[in-house]
Amino acid sequence: MSKALPANLEQIEVNLKKLTNQRTRSSLLGIAILILIFFGGTLVSLEANAGSFGRGIANFFNYPRDLFVDTFEMGWKYWPRVIKYIPELIITLNIALFSTFIGFILAIIFAIFSSRNLIRNKRVIQFTKFLMDVTRSFPTLIIAMVFLYLMGKSSLPAVIAITIHTAGALGKLFTEAIENCDGKPIEGLSSVGATWTQKIRFSVLPQVLPLFLSYGILRLEINVRESTILGFVGAGGIGEMLAALIQWNYGADVLACMFLLVGTIIALDYLSAYWRHKLIGVNQ
Amino acid sequence: MSSNLAIERDNIRKLFPDTFKQARKSRLKGQIIFFLIILYLIIGFFTLDVVDIPKKWKPQNAAMFILDTYAHKDHVTMKWENHDDIKIAFEGNYRSVYGRDNLDKSIPDWFYKNSDNVGNVVEFNNKGKAILYKDKVEIVNFPKYERDFTIKLNSNGKPYLVGSEDLVIEDLKGFRITENRVEFRPTLYERIQVYPKKVEIHRYSIGWKYFWFDFSSPLEPYTFFEALGLTFSNERVVPEMSNLKLFFTEIKDNDAFMHGRVWWAMLETIVMAVLGTMFATVMALPLSFLAAYNVTPIKTLRFMLRRLFDTLRGIDFLIWSLIFLRAFGPGPFTGIFAIGFTDTGTLGKLYSEAIENTEKKQQEGVQSTGANKFLQHRFGIIPQILPIFVSQSLYYLESNTRGAVIIGAMGAGGIGLQFLGALATGNDFENVAYMAILVLAVVIFMDRLSAWLRRILIGSDQLIVR
Numbered sequence: 001m002s003k004a005l006p007a008n009l010e011q012i013e014v015n016l017k018k019l020t021n022q023r024t025r026s027s028l029l030g031i032a033i034l035i036l037i038f039f040g041g042t043l044v045s046l047e048a049n050a051g052s053f054g055r056g057i058a059n060f061f062n063y064p065r066d067l068f069v070d071t072f073e074m075g076w077k078y079w080p081r082v083i084k085y086i087p088e089l090i091i092t093l094n095i096a097l098f099s100t101f102i103g104f105i106l107a108i109i110f111a112i113f114s115s116r117n118l119i120r121n122k123r124v125i126q127f128t129k130f131l132m133d134v135t136r137s138f139p140t141l142i143i144a145m146v147f148l149y150l151m152g153k154s155s156l157p158a159v160i161a162i163t164i165h166t167a168g169a170l171g172k173l174f175t176e177a178i179e180n181c182d183g184k185p186i187e188g189l190s191s192v193g194a195t196w197t198q199k200i201r202f203s204v205l206p207q208v209l210p211l212f213l214s215y216g217i218l219r220l221e222i223n224v225r226e227s228t229i230l231g232f233v234g235a236g237g238i239g240e241m242l243a244a245l246i247q248w249n250y251g252a253d254v255l256a257c258m259f260l261l262v263g264t265i266i267a268l269d270y271l272s273a274y275w276r277h278k279l280i281g282v283n284q
Numbered sequence: 285m286s287s288n289l290a291i292e293r294d295n296i297r298k299l300f301p302d303t304f305k306q307a308r309k310s311r312l313k314g315q316i317i318f319f320l321i322i323l324y325l326i327i328g329f330f331t332l333d334v335v336d337i338p339k340k341w342k343p344q345n346a347a348m349f350i351l352d353t354y355a356h357k358d359h360v361t362m363k364w365e366n367h368d369d370i371k372i373a374f375e376g377n378y379r380s381v382y383g384r385d386n387l388d389k390s391i392p393d394w395f396y397k398n399s400d401n402v403g404n405v406v407e408f409n410n411k412g413k414a415i416l417y418k419d420k421v422e423i424v425n426f427p428k429y430e431r432d433f434t435i436k437l438n439s440n441g442k443p444y445l446v447g448s449e450d451l452v453i454e455d456l457k458g459f460r461i462t463e464n465r466v467e468f469r470p471t472l473y474e475r476i477q478v479y480p481k482k483v484e485i486h487r488y489s490i491g492w493k494y495f496w497f498d499f500s501s502p503l504e505p506y507t508f509f510e511a512l513g514l515t516f517s518n519e520r521v522v523p524e525m526s527n528l529k530l531f532f533t534e535i536k537d538n539d540a541f542m543h544g545r546v547w548w549a550m551l552e553t554i555v556m557a558v559l560g561t562m563f564a565t566v567m568a569l570p571l572s573f574l575a576a577y578n579v580t581p582i583k584t585l586r587f588m589l590r591r592l593f594d595t596l597r598g599i600d601f602l603i604w605s606l607i608f609l610r611a612f613g614p615g616p617f618t619g620i621f622a623i624g625f626t627d628t629g630t631l632g633k634l635y636s637e638a639i640e641n642t643e644k645k646q647q648e649g650v651q652s653t654g655a656n657k658f659l660q661h662r663f664g665i666i667p668q669i670l671p672i673f674v675s676q677s678l679y680y681l682e683s684n685t686r687g688a689v690i691i692g693a694m695g696a697g698g699i700g701l702q703f704l705g706a707l708a709t710g711n712d713f714e715n716v717a718y719m720a721i722l723v724l725a726v727v728i729f730m731d732r733l734s735a736w737l738r739r740i741l742i743g744s745d746q747l748i749v750r
Contacts, residue, residue, distance in 0.1 A: 038562060041555040041616075048552050048697065049615025056612035063610035098328035101321065137727040139686040141693055141700065142720055145707055150349060151340040155332050225600045229690055232602065233704075239602070246606065258603050266598040 067258075070251030082256040085238060089260050091155065092237035095230075096223040099159045103166025103223075104216045110167060111174030112200065117183060132175075136168030144230045158235035162223050173215045174208070181207040214276040221268045228261060351472050353717035356493045358382075360395065360406050360416075360485040364437065367418040370395075370404055375711075379539075380499040394487070406485050408474045414485055420446075421483055426470055431455060435466050435478045443478040492714055498539040503530065541718060546702055550722060553698035556616045556688035557681060557730070560623025565677045567628040572635030578647075579639060579661060589632070596629030605691045618696040623684050631676060638672045639665060671742040678734040685730045689723055699723060 046053065071078055112118055114128035140161040147157035185203035194202065231239020242257045297304055329335065359376035363369070372395060374380035383391045394407045403415040403422070412426035424432040434446040443466045445451075445459065458470035468476040475486040496511070497503045502522050503511045514521060515528040522530060536544035573579050575589035605622035612618045647664030655663070692700025699719060706715040 034562070037558060041559040044551060044555045045559070045616035045620065048548070049617050050613035050697075053612070053617060056608075056617055059611040060608075063607055094328060094331060098325070098332055101325060101328075133728065134724070137686075137724050137731065138720070139689045139700075139723065139727070141690045142703060142723060145693075145704065146349075146716070146720075149707055149710075150342070150346050154336070154340065156334065156337065156340065159332055159334070225602070228600065229602050229694075232694060258599075261600065261603065262595075262598045265600060266594060269594065269598065 067251045067255040071255050074252050078252060078256070081253060082260065085241060085253075085257055085260055088238040088241045088257075089264060092227050092231055092239060093224060093264070095155050095158050095227040095235070095237060096162065096220060099162035099227075100166055100216065100220045100223050102159075103163045103219070104170060104212075106163070106167035107170035107174050108212070110171030111178055114171070114175045115178040117179055117181075117186070118196075118200065118204070128171075129175075132168045132171040134168070135164050136172060138165065140165045140226050140230060141233065144235060145233060148234055153234050153236070155236045158227055158230040158237075161230060162226055165226070166219055166223060170212075170215055170219055174212060177208045177211045177215075178204060210279045214279045217272045217275050217279075221265070221272050224265065224268060347472060349713055351488070352711070352713035354492075354714075355473070355488045355490050356714065357486045357488045358392070360483075360487065362404075362416050362483045364418075364481060364483075367416070370416065374493070374499055377499075406487060408487055409489060410471070410474065412470070412474060414476050416483060421476065421478055423468060423476060426474075429455065429458075429470070433468070435468075437480065441480045443480060492541070492718070494538070494540045496538070497534050498537075498541075500539070501534045503534050541715060542702075546699070546715075546719060546722065549692075549697065549699045549702045550726060552616050553619075553688045553692055553700065554685065554726065554730075556619030556623060556691065556696070556698060557684040559616070560620045560688070561627060561677055561681045561684050563620060563624030564627030564631050564680070565673070567624065568631035568635055569673070571628070572632045572639060573661070575632065575636040576639035578642070578644070579665070589636075593629045593632040593636075596625055597633065598629075599626075601626040601687060601691065602694070605694055605696060609695050614695055614697045614701075616696070616698070619688050619691045619698065622691055622696075623687055627680055627684065631680065634676050635669070635673060638669045638676075642668045674741055675738050678738050681734050682727065682731045685727050 049056075074081070110128055110132055114125050114132065116125060119125055140158075143164055144157045144161035147160050151157055181204060185207065186199055189199045189203050227235070227237060228239040228242075231237035231241075232243045234240060238257055238261060242254065242261075245253045245257060357375060359371075359373045361371045361373070361376075372382040372391065374382070396405050396407075397403075398405050398415050403417045406414045406416070408414075410427055413422075413424050415422040415424065420434055420436045422432060422434050435443055436446055438444050442463060445461060445466055448456070448461075458468055460467040460469070464480060466478045468474075473488040475488075477484045477486075494501075494504065496508045497506075503514075506514065511531055515531050517527065520530075521527055525533070538544075571589055571593075575586050575593070577586060580586055601622045604625050605618055608618040608621045612621070642665050646668060647660050650660045650664040688698060689700045689703075692698030693704050695701070699722070703716065703719045703723070706712045706719060
């Protein structure tokens, strides 16, 4: 045993050196690729950008400063302005909440039909997965623009677009949750002769519902941002108001809308962290 | 059996009354929440005008939109006062007229002289024909129609359907007759309109015509693969440049689908997403160390950094892009910085949480060898969190690609703006479809790429969260 040690050590040395060399080489390669992407991207940006980079940096604070100056000039009259935009904010929140609910329900249906432990038919699983991939990958903006074109200006296109996207995005997460859930309760229910729906109701749903709700709340937060953006292209709510105010150059009002938005998003952020913590105990 | 069970249940109830009370309470809570959700859905249903969907949804518009995304049409126009000069134009574009001398574009074979040598025939894909005479239009041979039709101008110069009094409703299906227009549209693919001044015929065919080479391109007579074959031949199609160069310039400068511009815009969008994510990663890396309690002992600094992350994240990329749009003007820099700033907040928060959740023992092990603080972090923490960092950055790459499309549409350029432009013209729906498919393909590609990279770098394509 003690005789074999030196030879072994040598072998270890050699192996270590080989491994280190290999790691260094792949790290260097990775860094080189990153640098290449960085410079390539910068070249493209410099070529495509309308203004120059240096001037942009110099101008960066101009717009925020203008907004704040406008606001300070108004003094106390400012606060009624902020309150004036709350109804618009409620429209945006309404769009987000409603489409999250509908998308959540659709996502559960998607997830049930694409989970390997619930469905035996491979075709059905593949089809549902494909459907989720497509609905998830389309930017909401593109769906909303097409529906805005077809249906005219209203909040409906935003609702449709966010619902579709939510169904796909949540569906994928839900599928993972269902596939990772404990199989034993399902077996237990099978052993007493439960039907398929009973199995889902009494063994799968109790396991995954807290996780589902947690994902749903997270999605609600994202959807509030999305519905603001869709408002920006004409779906109503505070986004549309903001777009108009920017065009008219009403600095103080722009800042009022921005404050409302940022306040809402931060509040939702904390609220959702709190809820999710309560639901699943960990802060994902 | 069942009575036994019932007795048993009652016994259990008596034994543990509190548990059952609690269960009933929580069930009641669930029912109330369920009721509230249903109530909200009903309210939302009415406040968001979901009831209006059938009213707003115009199937005709949607059908036209969808038709135009996969089909193209040729316009045949004849003015009554100048009936010999019949113009055939692709999509009605005055620059794409068949049979003009300067273009050397021969008349398509579905347009020919009638057997009586007087009328001109437009033959549709379903073998139906419209025959144009100097004083009338004959519609013959349409499937599902028993008889032929003639449309003439009356003494006031208004079009009318000859013998329409004798026609049964069955025959009139497909006609729309108003005072100044007689329109015949049996299916979506054929449309004949007669006006007091002119006759206009739209002939639809399926497919994206001129996808590779546009109407006036010298390579248009060839298919894609024929043209590709030509690049290996010595004979030049045009004397000015080699076939290979011609091949690529013609595809790039395609008038109809604008491949050059669209792909450049796509590249801009990808650059925004990739550089934005890189920027955010580079910014968040050092900041997250400073915001983690097991690395930074100063509480105020940690608190301030946490609030900084919250603010960066809370100011949505919509607002960031508005601010940067003013500074940098339209272009990728706006997108890069908007994505970068927002994600510095997101990634900073996630990274610092990951650092705080690291195993303490490894760091202590390094400490026991007498290493200083820096080395402790380098060898005690970084190896633990590197996979999480990489995984999370790559995960955000995919959603940032979608974000970059949106920022582009709000004015920063890239494929988002091109898409809006194509949609706004109102008749380039094949371009709209092309770009939508392109965006979809790129987003799915980025998704797969990030999953693949995560797999080879970390060994798992799931998002690692600790």
